[in-house]
Amino acid sequence: MGSFSIWHWLIVLVVVIAIFGTKKLRNVGSDLGAAVKGFKDGMKDGSSDTPAAPPQQVTASKVGDPNTVDVDAKTKS
Secondary structure: OOOOOHHHHHHHHHHHHHOOOOOHHHHHHHHHHHHHHHHHHHHHHOOOOOOOOOOOOOOOOOOOOOOOOOOHHHHHO
């Protein structure tokens, strides 16, 4: 009782065709296919082979901690 037989699906298909018509169903199918293709192309264009650089950390002020090493000063001298 829970599953539908092939006859149930055939009756549903005949009713849908009678309501919408074959031309309308063909247009809906092609529109859906174009939307899926556009989505796949968009996902393909959005990804890149090289990963993006991580954001740099910005500090507002220098800390007067004696354990802090200034990397720029070390490489300049």
